[in-house]
Amino acid sequence: xxxxxxxxxxxxxxxxxxxxxxxxxxxxxxxxxxxxxxxxxxxxxxxxxxxxxxxxxxxxxxxxxxxxxxxxxxxxxxxxxxxxxxxxxxxxxxxxxxxxxxxxxxxxxxxxxxxxxxxxxxxxxxxxxxxxxxxxxxxxxxxxxxxxxxxxxxxxxxxxxxxxxxxxxxxxxxxxxxxxxxxxxxxxxxxxxxxxx
Amino acid sequence: xxxxxxxxxxxxxxxxxxxxxxxxxxxxxxxxxxxxxxxxxxxxxxxxxxxxxxxxxxxxxxxxxxxxxxxxxxxxxxxxxxxxxxxxxxxxxxxxxxxxxxxxxxxxxxxxxxxxxxxxxxxxxxxxxxxxxxxxxxxxxxxxxxxxxxxxxxxxxxxxxxxxxxxxxxxxxxxxxxxxxxxxxxxxxxxxxxxxxxxxxxxxxxxxxxxxxxxxxxxxxxxxxxxxxxxxxxxxxxxxxxxxxxxxxxxxxxxxxxxxxxxxx
Numbered sequence: 001x002x003x004x005x006x007x008x009x010x011x012x013x014x015x016x017x018x019x020x021x022x023x024x025x026x027x028x029x030x031x032x033x034x035x036x037x038x039x040x041x042x043x044x045x046x047x048x049x050x051x052x053x054x055x056x057x058x059x060x061x062x063x064x065x066x067x068x069x070x071x072x073x074x075x076x077x078x079x080x081x082x083x084x085x086x087x088x089x090x091x092x093x094x095x096x097x098x099x100x101x102x103x104x105x106x107x108x109x110x111x112x113x114x115x116x117x118x119x120x121x122x123x124x125x126x127x128x129x130x131x132x133x134x135x136x137x138x139x140x141x142x143x144x145x146x147x148x149x150x151x152x153x154x155x156x157x158x159x160x161x162x163x164x165x166x167x168x169x170x171x172x173x174x175x176x177x178x179x180x181x182x183x184x185x186x187x188x189x190x191x192x193x194x195x196x197x
Numbered sequence: 198x199x200x201x202x203x204x205x206x207x208x209x210x211x212x213x214x215x216x217x218x219x220x221x222x223x224x225x226x227x228x229x230x231x232x233x234x235x236x237x238x239x240x241x242x243x244x245x246x247x248x249x250x251x252x253x254x255x256x257x258x259x260x261x262x263x264x265x266x267x268x269x270x271x272x273x274x275x276x277x278x279x280x281x282x283x284x285x286x287x288x289x290x291x292x293x294x295x296x297x298x299x300x301x302x303x304x305x306x307x308x309x310x311x312x313x314x315x316x317x318x319x320x321x322x323x324x325x326x327x328x329x330x331x332x333x334x335x336x337x338x339x340x341x342x343x344x345x346x347x348x349x350x351x352x353x354x355x356x357x358x359x360x361x362x363x364x365x366x367x368x369x370x371x372x373x374x375x376x377x378x379x380x381x382x383x384x385x386x387x388x389x390x391x392x393x394x395x396x397x398x399x400x401x402x403x404x405x406x407x408x409x410x411x412x413x414x415x416x417x418x419x420x421x422x423x424x425x426x427x428x429x430x431x432x433x434x435x436x437x438x439x440x441x442x443x444x445x446x447x448x449x450x451x452x453x454x455x456x457x458x459x460x461x462x
């Protein structure tokens with residue numbers, strides 16, 4: 001039950017992009033076509049899921065025993081950056097088609113604050129290992145949902161008669177703001193209504 | 198004591214991860230196509246993106262896979278195209294002449310009227326959003342130098358009185374300046390083009406006369422009186438084409454009432 005609650009929390013209620021405003025850079029940068037947006041979303045989901053578990057292990061087995069909790073930001077960034085590089089190497093070796101689809105986005109995620117964000121949130125919320133994994137998965141899925149919605153809107157906007165001064169990124173920002181407003185409709189009462197809390 | 202422990206743990210972690218990555222990179226290295234490596238070595242390595250691929254290695258990969266034409270490298274020109282053809286074992290069409298970018302505008306603050314004073318950010322595309330820029334001529338050079346910033350080889354510079362000039366010797370014809378210019382004032386021309394009609398205003402004569410002293414007014418003298426001048430009319434703008442017969446272009450340049458046919462070389 002808690003796992004479903006975690007999924008719903010980070011996909012809808014605390015959506016990483018539209019509610020917590022984490023990982024905005026690729027949200028605007030890679031949302032021009034739905035195809036690349038989906039690729040980016042998959043890559044982020046992949047990385048947040050793995051990074052959550054690895055960062056949780058690093059925190060529990062390395063930082064906590066030595067009372068170095070205050071070093072978690074540095075340690076997490078170190079781990080995430082190397083992890084992303086490693087994942088890129090492995091994918092390139094094992095599956096060229098997957099590398100074609102995700103490869104160009106992976107380096108972009110190295111320093112994406114959504115990845116660091118979910119790693120730190122997992123610690124703050126005192127999640128266990130499996131819960132951390134679901135937290136990461138949900139963060140990635142929420143990111144994917146937002147960026148795919150955004151890319152579809154932007155593809156439509158390209159054809160819409162937009163005023164010249166608003167063409168391109170400005171109208172995208174306005175749309176993103178409206179989307180964020182719409183996502184405010186999801187709050188904690190959603191969990192209660194679903195009898196998950 | 199605690200600070201030493203922190204120092205040691207982070208250092209060891211960084212070292213381990215770094216060594217691990219280096220090891221993984223060796224272990225998981227993907228063998229590149231030998232042809233691709235050869236082509237990459239032949240290419241100039243400017244990574245200008247003029248071919249439409251992300252950098253020289255991207256183009257080399259596309260070439261090696263036979264996905265694209267072999268003569269797309271503008272900076273390398275015919276020489277590089279020949280070498281790439283040798284590597285791929287194909288004959289390459291190298292008849293195309295080298296092109297260079299050229300700014301088709303001779304206007305400046307003295308010769309061209311201004312509508313207003315622009316005090317926004319120094320960027321042509323931003324200025325062009327404001328009623329097409331501060332100059333009354335809405336198709337001329339805005340002189341804010343967005344092209345200077347995108348040029349990968351620093352071939353473009355600002356001369357006195359704001360004139361933007363491209364150094365034909367340095368230009369690698371990647372076309373980035375052509376893409377960024379909001380008024381399409383910069384175009385690619387043949388490197389050996391002797392003359393050029395240095396104006397981009399397509400408006401009728403009366404309108405051009407009002408806004409600029411050196412604009413082409415579309416009188417058509419170069420086309421009608423000198424049929425061998427190599428000029429042709431595009432609306433109210435004369436355009437010189439070096440590939441046409443152009444024995445009379447010198448006389449046409451002298452006869453031009455606005456003197457906007459300029460000798461280049």
